[in-house]
Amino acid sequence: MKVIATNEAPAAIGPYSQGIVVNNLFFSSGQIPLTTEGTIVSSDIKEQTHQVFRNLQAVLKEAGASLETVVKATVFIKNMDDFAIINEIYGQYFSVHKPARSCVEVARLPKDALIEIEVVALVS
Numbered sequence: 764m765k766v767i768a769t770n771e772a773p774a775a776i777g778p779y780s781q782g783i784v785v786n787n788l789f790f791s792s793g794q795i796p797l798t799t800e801g802t803i804v805s806s807d808i809k810e811q812t813h814q815v816f817r818n819l820q821a822v823l824k825e826a827g828a829s830l831e832t833v834v835k836a837t838v839f840i841k842n843m844d845d846f847a848i849i850n851e852i853y854g855q856y857f858s859v860h861k862p863a864r865s866c867v868e869v870a871r872l873p874k875d876a877l878i879e880i881e882v883v884a885l886v887s
Contacts, residue, residue: 771821773797789826794818795876828884838866
């Protein structure tokens with residue numbers, strides 16, 4: 764088991780890792796729209812979604828994976844009314860490769876974020 768940590772994504776805000784590699788699988792912790800300085804990027808769902816993907820790309824890269832090797836994504840959103848916007852942006856990052864996905868509306872996310880995404884990916 765290998766712990767993944769990078770300064771290119773926000774540090775964990777609790778007793779957990781940014782991600783873990785076991786055998787050839789990477790399991791990310793949920794990424795919220797924090798900058799590397801630890802502040803929410805904005806209150807706009809579009810900007811928050813793009814920031815989450817920047818964070819995911821950073822931890823995936825550190826793990827030796829990429830968005831193209833993601834096999835499963837779980838998306839947590841604060842408001843299902845934002846689904847169409849999130850889905851459109853999600854499709855920009857997963858345009859050809861489309862991993863399995865779940866999307867659920869939740870009552871609240873850490874730091875009052877509007878979105879959180881976690882992934883499982885193959886590591887080369």
